[in-house]
Amino acid sequence: MAEKLWTKDAEREQLRKIAELIDETEPGSYIRMAFAGCVRMAEENIEYDFANSYPELLEYKDKQIVELEQAKCDAREYRASTEKVLDDMTEELTMWKNKHTDSVEHYEKIIAENNGKIAELRRDIAGCEDCNKELREQIIRLKAEIYDWERA
Secondary structure, X not given: OOOOOOOHHHHHHHXXXXXXXXXXXXXXXXXXXXXXXXXXXXXXHHHHOOOOOHHHHHHHHHXXXXXXXXXXXXXXXXXXXXXXXXXXXXXXXXXXXXXXXXXXXXXXXXXXHHHHHHHHHHHHHHHHHHHHHHHHHHHHHHHHHHHHHHHO
């Protein structure tokens, strides 16, 4: 027996018959549920020269789910490692801030001590200037007395 040649029109006619058989079942029947969307997919396959099938679509979706779950797992691991790095960096920053604060406090203390010493030295210098002024005046008086003795 010769094999039947299946043209697009022949497939459309066969699909119409299948669709009628499915439509003859009552709504909610097992057959309608099993073939839901299949007629539409078959129509698109015929029209656009596709080779889609629900088992392949489900397999593809299952692979996508596995890939997404892996990506989700990878994202969790990345987030955990990123949070660890962030925690480490925050800890290091805190350490440096503390060192900086300690250094600033240390140098502020030294500056305050030196400012006190500088103020004390300025008072001493002012006192020395007063003393030097008195000594200069005394030297001038003594020179004047010596001059007077030499003239006498």
